[in-house]
Amino acid sequence: MFSTGQMIFAGLFVIAFATAIFITYQKDKKLHAKNYKGAVWVAVAFFVFIAILFAIKYTLKN
Template sequence: MFTPGQIKFSIFFVVVFIGIMIYVYRKDIQLHKTYYKGSIWVLMGFIAFIAVLFVLKTTLKS
């Protein structure tokens, strides 16, 4: 399905992309701590909302 060159390129691309993302995140970590200080609560609320929707769907289905 894929040629060996395409597979090598995709692996190279993923490794380089992840490396650049780690480098950029480490470079901006102080800004993240300053500007995104309560964002974990937003994430937790979103996950809880999705969990409630899933529970409602499964309970109302039967």
């Protein structure tokens, strides 16, 4: 389906992209810690809300 050259290119691209993302994240780590201090609690609240919706759906279905 894919040629050998395409597979090599895809592999190298994934490695280069992941490396670039990792390096960029390491540079911005302190800035993100300062600006997005409460983001974890927003994510937790979102997942709790979704869990409550599923619980309501399950209890009303039966």
